Amino acid sequence: MNKKIFRSSLLTVCLVLAATIALIMGLLFHFFEKQIQKELANEAGFLAHALENEGAGYFDSFDNKNNRLAGNNRITWIDENGTVLFDSRADVSELDNHADRDEIKTAMKEGKGMSTRYSKTLTEKTVNYAIRLSDGSILRVSTEQYTVVTILMGMLQPILFIMFVALILTLVLSARVSKAIIEPINKLDLEIPENNDTYEELTPLLRKIADQKETIGEQLADSRKKQKEFNLITENMSEGFLVIDADANLLTYNSAALNLLEITPPADRSVLLLCRAKEFRGVISDVLSGIKAENTMVREERSYSLIANPVYEKESVIGAVVVILDITEHEKRDMLRREFTANVSHELKTPLTSISGFAELMKAGDVLENDVTDFSKSIYDEAQRLITLVNDIIKISELDGQSIPYEKETVDLYELSKEVIGRLEKEADKKNITFHLIGGRAEIIGVHKILEEMLYNLCDNAIKYNKENGTVDVLVNQTGDGVNVIVRDTGIGIPISHQDRVFERFYRVDKSHSKKVGGTGLGLAIVKHGALYHHAKLSLESTVDVGTVVTIAFSKK
Numbered sequence: 001m002n003k004k005i006f007r008s009s010l011l012t013v014c015l016v017l018a019a020t021i022a023l024i025m026g027l028l029f030h031f032f033e034k035q036i037q038k039e040l041a042n043e044a045g046f047l048a049h050a051l052e053n054e055g056a057g058y059f060d061s062f063d064n065k066n067n068r069l070a071g072n073n074r075i076t077w078i079d080e081n082g083t084v085l086f087d088s089r090a091d092v093s094e095l096d097n098h099a100d101r102d103e104i105k106t107a108m109k110e111g112k113g114m115s116t117r118y119s120k121t122l123t124e125k126t127v128n129y130a131i132r133l134s135d136g137s138i139l140r141v142s143t144e145q146y147t148v149v150t151i152l153m154g155m156l157q158p159i160l161f162i163m164f165v166a167l168i169l170t171l172v173l174s175a176r177v178s179k180a181i182i183e184p185i186n187k188l189d190l191e192i193p194e195n196n197d198t199y200e201e202l203t204p205l206l207r208k209i210a211d212q213k214e215t216i217g218e219q220l221a222d223s224r225k226k227q228k229e230f231n232l233i234t235e236n237m238s239e240g241f242l243v244i245d246a247d248a249n250l251l252t253y254n255s256a257a258l259n260l261l262e263i264t265p266p267a268d269r270s271v272l273l274l275c276r277a278k279e280f281r282g283v284i285s286d287v288l289s290g291i292k293a294e295n296t297m298v299r300e301e302r303s304y305s306l307i308a309n310p311v312y313e314k315e316s317v318i319g320a321v322v323v324i325l326d327i328t329e330h331e332k333r334d335m336l337r338r339e340f341t342a343n344v345s346h347e348l349k350t351p352l353t354s355i356s357g358f359a360e361l362m363k364a365g366d367v368l369e370n371d372v373t374d375f376s377k378s379i380y381d382e383a384q385r386l387i388t389l390v391n392d393i394i395k396i397s398e399l400d401g402q403s404i405p406y407e408k409e410t411v412d413l414y415e416l417s418k419e420v421i422g423r424l425e426k427e428a429d430k431k432n433i434t435f436h437l438i439g440g441r442a443e444i445i446g447v448h449k450i451l452e453e454m455l456y457n458l459c460d461n462a463i464k465y466n467k468e469n470g471t472v473d474v475l476v477n478q479t480g481d482g483v484n485v486i487v488r489d490t491g492i493g494i495p496i497s498h499q500d501r502v503f504e505r506f507y508r509v510d511k512s513h514s515k516k517v518g519g520t521g522l523g524l525a526i527v528k529h530g531a532l533y534h535h536a537k538l539s540l541e542s543t544v545d546v547g548t549v550v551t552i553a554f555s556k557k
Contacts, residue, residue, distance in 0.1 A: 003178075009170075009173075009174035009177055009178060010170055010171065010174045013166075013170040013173075013174065014167070014170065017163065017166050017170070018163075021159065021162075021163075032145075033127075033145065036127055036143060036145055037114065037127060037129065040073070040114075040127060040129035040141050040142075040143060041112075041129055043073060043141050044112075044129050044130070044131045044139060044140070044141040045131065047075060047139055047141065048131050048133055048139050051077070051133065051139060052133060052134060056085070056086075059077070059086045072143065072144075073088075073141050073142065073143045074087070074088055074089050074141070074142040074143070075087070075088040075139070075140070075141055075142075076088070076098070076139075076140040076141075076142065077137060077138070077139055077140075078098050078099075078104060078137060078138040078139075078140065079136075079137050079138075080108070080135075080136035080137055080138075081097075081099065082097040082098045082099025082100070082101075082104065083097060083098075084097075084098055085137065098138075098140075101115070101128070101130075102115040103115040103128040103129065103130040103140060104130055104138055104140070106130070107130035107131060107132045107138050107140075108132060108136075108138065111131070111132045112129070112130065112131045112132065113129075113130045114127070114128065114129050114130070115127075115128045116128070124144050124145070125144070125145055126142055126143070126144055126145075127142065127143055127144075127145055128140055128141075128142045129141050129142075184198045185198065185202070188202075188206070190209060190213070192210075193206040193207070193209045193210040193213065231254075234254040234256075235254050235255055235256075237254060237256055238256060238326075239256060239323050239324060239325050240253075240254065240256045240257030240258075240259075240260045240261065240322075240323065240324030240325075241253060241254040241256065241257055241321075241322075241323060241324075242257050242271060242274075242321070242322040242323075242324070243319065243320075243321055243322075244271045244284070244288075244319055244320050244322065245318065245319045246288060246317055246318050246319055248270055248271050248272055248284055248288060249269040249270060249271070250269050250270070250271045250274070251319065256324075257324055260304060260324050260326050261274060261275055261299070261324070262300070263275070271284060271322075272284060275297075275299070277297050277299060279295045279296065279297040279306065280297055280306060282295060283295050283306045283308045283322070284308070284320075284322070286308070287308035287309065287310050287320040287322070288310070288317060288320060289317070290310050290312075290317050291310070292308070292309055292310065293306070293307075293308045294306065294307050294308070296327070301328075302326065302328045303326075303327050303328045303330075303331045304324055304325065304326055304327065304328075305324070305325040305327045306322065306323075306324060306325075307322070307323045307325070308320050308321065308322045308323070309321050352386065354378065354379075355379050355383060355386075358375045358378055358379050359379065361375065362375055407447075408445050408446055408447055409445070409446075409447075409448060410443050410444075410445060411443065411444060411445075411446050411448050411451055412441055412442065412443050413442045413443070413444060413451070413455075413476050413483055413485055413554075414437075414439050414440055414441050414442050414476040415441075416448070416451060416452060416455060417437055417455055417474050417476055417485070418437055419452070420452065420455045420456050420459055421435045421437060421459060421474065423456070424456070424459050424460060424463060427460070427463050428463050428472070431463065431466060431467075431468050431469075431470070432468055432469045433463055433466050433468075433469070433470050433471065433472060434470075434471045434472070435459075435471075435472050435473075435474065436471060436472070436473045436474070437474050437476070438473060438474065438475045438476070438477075439474075439475055439476035439477045440476070440477075440478075442476050442477065442478050442483040443483075444482065444483050444534075444554045444556070446534050446554075447533070447534075450530045450533060450534070451530070451534070453526055453530065454526065454527045454530040454531070454552070455474075455485070455487075457523035457524065457526055457527050458487040458523075458527060458550055459472060459474065459487060460523065461523055461524065462487055462488075462489035462491065462548070463489075465489070465491040465492050465548075466489050466490060466491035466492075467490060467491060467492065470489065470490040470491060471489070471490050472487065472488070472489045472490075473486070473487070473488040473489075474486070474487055474488075475488070479553075481553075481555055481556060482553060482554045482555040482556045483553075483554045483556075484551060484552070484553050484554070485551070485552045485554070486549060486550070486551045486552075487549070487550045488547065488548070488549045488550075489547050489548055490546070490547040491547050491548060492544070492545060493542045493543050493544040493545055493546050493547055493548055494540070494542040494544070494548055495544055499540055499542060502524055502540070503524045503525060503527065503528040503538070503540075504525060527550075527552075531552055534554060535555060536552050536553055536554045536555065537551075537552070537553040537555075538550070538551070538552055538553075539551045539553075
C-alpha cells in the first residue's frame with residue numbers, strides 16, 4: 001500500500017508539474033503575442049500618421065533617419081491595387097502583388113487587418129498588421145516571432161533541470177507523504193479495533209473488523225473445544241486411528257497408531273510410508289477405491305487387525321478412516337485356548353482309556369480273581385489322576401475368570417511355606433532331598449487357598465525335577481515394597497529355549513521325564529495365574545544341571 005500511494009503521489013505531482021509548465025508557457029506566449037500585436041498596431045498608427053503628413057518622401061531617407069523607429073520590424077507600403085510601393089527589406093520590383101494577402105484584404109474592407117503566417121518548418125511565424133490610409137493605400141508593419149516549439153527547444157535545458165529538481169523534491173515529498181499516510185494505519189491495534197484513533201474514514205472498516213474478530217473468536221473457541229474433545233477421545237483410544245485423503249496423504253492420527261506400528265511421526269505425508277507391509281498397502285488401496293477393507297497384519301511377532309472405511313462426498317471417495325487394533329493377545333488367547341482344548345482332550349483321554357479298558361476286562365469276566373485287586377488299584381489311580389486334572393482345570397478357569405470363591409485375608413507366607421514343606425516331606429524323603437526354610441514372618445493380603453496352591457506347586461516341582469540327595473531352599477523375606485518368596489532347587493534345570501514357555505498350560509520340557517514323575521502339566525500355569533491375581537511379579541532363572549530359582553515378588557499395595 002505504501003508503494004501504491006508513493007507511485008500515485010509521484011505520478012500526480014509529475015502530471016500537475018507538466019500541466020503547470022505547459023499552461024504557464026501557453027499563457028506567457030499568448031500574453032507576449034498580444035503585446036506584439038499591440039506594439040505593431042501602435043507602430044503602424046505612428047507610421048501612417050507620418051506618411052499622411054510627409055507623403056512618399058517620408059521613405060526616401062527612411063533607412064538613415066528612421067531606422068531606429070523601424071527596428072527589426074518590416075514596413076511595406078502597398079497601393080490600392082496591391083502593388084508594393086515600398087518595402088524596408090526587399091526590392092519592390094521583385095515582390096509580387098499583395099492584394100490577395102489576408103491582412104491587406106481585411107484592411108481594404110475594414111480599415112485595418114491582421115494575420116499570422118508560419119514558416120515551412122513551423123519554427124517561426126510572421127505577424128502582420130495593416131492599416132488603410134486616406135488615399136486608399138495600405139501600410140503594413142510585420143514582425144517575426146518564435147513559435148512555442150522553438151521557445152521550448154530553446155529553453156529545453158533549463159526546463160529539464162527544473163523538472164529534475166522538481167522530480168527529486170517530488171520523490172522525497174511523496175515518500176514522506178505516503179509514509180505519513182500509512183503510519184497511522186500500520187499502528188492500528190487490530191486486537192482492539194474500536195479503540196484506534198485514526199482516520200474517520202476507517203471507522204466503518206474498523207467496526208466491521210471488530211465484529212468479524214468477535215465472530216471469528218467465537219468460531220475459533222468452538223473449533224478448539226471440538227478439537228480438544230476429538231483429541232481427548234482419540235488420544236485415549238487404545239486403537240490406532242488414521243485419517244487419510246484421496247491421495248493417501250495423512251491428515252490426522254493418534255499416538256496409539258504410532259505406538260502400535262512402532263514408528264515416529266512421519267516427515268512425509270504419505271500414509272504408505274508409515275508401513276510397507278503388503279496387507280497394509282492392500283487395505284489402503286481397497287478403501288481408496290471405495291471398498292470397506294479388513295485384514296490382519298503380522299509385524300514383528302505382533303498381530304494387528306486393520307479396518308478401513310471410505311469417506312464419500314457426492315458419491316466420490318475423498319478419503320478414508322483406518323482403525324488399527326492390536327489383537328496379539330487375542331490371537332495368543334485363541335492359540336492357547338486351542339492348545340488347552342487339545343491338551344485337555346489328550347490328558348482326559350489317557351486316564352479314561354485306562355479306566356475303560358480295565359473296566360471292560362472286568363465286565364467280560366476275563367480277569368483272574370488275583371488280578372481284580374490290581375485292576376481296581378489301577379482304576380483308582382487313574383480316577384485320582386483324572387480328579388486332580390479336573391480340579392487343576394477348575395482352578396485355572398477360576399483364576400482366568402477372576403471368579404475366586406474365597407475372601408482375601410492376611411496370610412503369613414513364612415508360616416504357609418512351613419505348612420507346605422511339612423506336607424511334602426514324605427515325597428522329599430523318597431529322593432533324600434533336604435528342605436531349608438529361610439526368613440521370618442511376612443504377611444500379605446491374599447487368598448489363602450491360592451497362595452497355598454502356588455507354594456505347593458513350586459515346592460512339588462522342586463522335588464520332582466531335583467536330583468537325588470539334592471536340596472530345596474525356600475526364602476521368605478520382606479522388602480521395602482513388599483514380600484519376596486524364592487524357591488531354589490539343585491535340580492536338572494531348564495534350557496534357555498524353554499524358559500519362556502514353562503508357565504504355559506500343559507507345557508513340558510521333557511515329556512518322557514514328566515510322564516515318569518507324573519503331574520498334570522498345570523502346576524506352573526496355576527502359579528502364573530495366581531501371581532497375576534495377586535498382582536505379583538513372577539520371574540525364573542535356571543541353569544541346566546545346576547538348578548532353578550523361581551521368585552514371586554508380592555507388592556504391599
